[in-house]
Structure formats: structure tokens, C-alpha cells
Amino acid sequence: MKKLFKTSMLLAAMVPAVALAQPSAGDQEMTLSGAGSSDKDFDASILSVQGSWGQYLSESSLWGIRQTVNASDSEGESVQFDGSTRVFYDYHFGSGNGRPFVGVSLGGIYGENVDETFMGGPEVGYKHWLNENTFVTGMVEYQFLFESASDVDDRYDDGALFYSVGLGYNF
Numbered sequence: 001m002k003k004l005f006k007t008s009m010l011l012a013a014m015v016p017a018v019a020l021a022q023p024s025a026g027d028q029e030m031t032l033s034g035a036g037s038s039d040k041d042f043d044a045s046i047l048s049v050q051g052s053w054g055q056y057l058s059e060s061s062l063w064g065i066r067q068t069v070n071a072s073d074s075e076g077e078s079v080q081f082d083g084s085t086r087v088f089y090d091y092h093f094g095s096g097n098g099r100p101f102v103g104v105s106l107g108g109i110y111g112e113n114v115d116e117t118f119m120g121g122p123e124v125g126y127k128h129w130l131n132e133n134t135f136v137t138g139m140v141e142y143q144f145l146f147e148s149a150s151d152v153d154d155r156y157d158d159g160a161l162f163y164s165v166g167l168g169y170n171f
Contacts, residue, residue: 033166082111
């Protein structure tokens with residue numbers, strides 16, 4: 001009976017830490033995500049790393065900057081790099097350990113494998129806090145690609161999907 005009581009007290013003591021997994025205004029966060037792909041013979045591979053910094057304007061609103069770097073390696077060719085830098089705004093729903101979010105981003109894409117251009121579009125994702133400060137995140141972005149402001153209306157269907165999975169930390 002004492003063992004059950006001690007276990008119950010331990011679980012009860014952990015509940016406040018789980019409930020505190022919601023950032024508040026002024027808190028900051030950093031994330032590190034990655035992805036990769038190769039053909040079956042590993043003759044062509046792509047490695048992608050994404051990092052972000054953000055600051056909460058409220059418990060639900062987050063703005064920040066994201067940087068992505070891609071390295072492409074194909075047999076017989078040297079490694080080529082490209083990347084993107086963008087500013088984002090995300091709105092988080094709910095409270096507690098798991099919180100979905102929607103947002104928008106705007107920035108540019110550049111490098112050896114792409115036509116340098118502006119990009120912008122919507123994003124959706126989910127964060128699940130493992131403890132008070134650390135979370136796992138997954139996100140999908142659809143980015144419209146355009147070279148100038150006049151191309152925005154024309155480029156509604158010309159875009160790309162970007163996926164990421166990673167870890168984040170609030171401080």
C-alpha cells in the first residue's frame with residue numbers, strides 16, 4: 001500500500017511540470033530539424049537541415065526566422081548546396097502537451113540547384129512537449145515560388161511542399 005501511495009505522489013508531482021509545457025509571451029524557442037533521401041544504390045542523395053529561432057508574442061502567437069540548408073550529392077558530380085531563409089508567423093491552438101499550429105512564411109530560395117527566387121506560403125504543424133522546455137515537432141509548408149511581386153498572382157499553382165521533423169527547446 002505504501003508503494004502505491006509513493007507512486008501516486010510521484011505521478012501527482014509530475015503533473016504540474018507537464019501542465020507547464022505551454023510557452024508564454026516573451027519566451028523564445030529554437031528548433032533543429034532534418035530530412036534526407038537517397039536512391040536505392042545511393043548514387044544520388046540529398047540531406048536537408050533546418051533551424052529556426054522564434055519568440056512568442058503571446059501563449060499562442062510565435063514569430064521568427066527559419067534557415068534551411070540542402071546538400072545534394074550525385075555520382076560523378078560534386079556536392080551542390082542550396083538553401084532558403086524566411087520569416088514566419090505561427091498561431092498555436094489548445095494547451096497542454098500537444099499543440100497544432102498554422103502559419104505563414106515569406107523569404108527566399110537560393111543556391112546551385114535552384115533558380116533564386118522569392119517564396120511564401122502557408123504552413124501547418126504539430127508540437128508535442130516531452131517536458132517543460134523540450135518538444136518534438138513536425139511541419140509541412142507549401143511555398144509559392146515567384147521572382148517579383150507581380151508574379152504572386154501568376155504563381156499560385158507553381159510551388160513546392162517542404163516537410164520537416166525535429167526537436168525544439170523553449171527558453
